[in-house]
Amino acid sequence: MITNVSLVTIYCTDQDAAKAFYVDTLGFVEDTDITMGEGFRWLTVAHPDHPELEITLMKPGPPLGEELAEAVRRALADGRMGGLGLRTDDCRKTCDELIAKGVEFVQMPEERPYGVEAVFRDNSGNWLVMVEPREFTPADFA
Template sequence: MITNVSLVSVWVKDLDESLAFYTDVLGFAAGDDIMLGEDFRWVTVTHPSQPELQLHLTTPSKPLSDDLISAMQRAQLDGGMPGLGLQVDDCRATVDDLRAKGVEFLQEPLDRPYGVEAVMRDNSGNWMVLVEPREFTPQDFEGVTFD
């Protein structure tokens, strides 16, 4: 029986730079940093309030095909890789704090039926959604469009 999600991979451009971004900028804690063979490094981070969920920071590499590696690297350069949804307690204050640390925002905080939402990129171009949640019902979405 599956009991929970314990690991999610995030595709990054550079392991050292991403480890620093996730720990120094976003406030995650460093986890494993292990060399497995000559050319594979296993790097994880966890959030202090959710240590049972590890983020595996990894670069597009073997055993993926050369075509897939190339496509993923192009998507990273274009800033088009999906990333994470992060829950925050105050979206506007979190945006101000992260912007002061140099984080690029694609969408300023907006009121949505489900809460306040902002969209940023990590240092590898992954989209990350910050959401300050609030209770909602399906009716709260009637007539709502998203641009």
């Protein structure tokens, strides 16, 4: 039986820079950083309160074929890659804290039927959506 999601992949252009962003800027912790055969680097980070969910910071390359890896690199360069949904207790305060650390927001905090939402990009171009959730019903979207 499946019990939970334990691993998601975020593609990045530079694994060291991505690790620094997720650890130093967002407050994640390094989990695994090993090199395996032919220079393949397995690098994961996790939120300190949720170590059961690792985020792999992966450079586009094997096991992807070269054509797909190049498409991922182009999407990152264009800022078109989806990333993660992040939860926060106070979207506006967290936004201010991240701006002070140099994070650039694509969308400043805005009220939505499901909570307060802001969008920023990581240093590889992935979109990260940050939400301060609240209870909602389908009628809130009418």
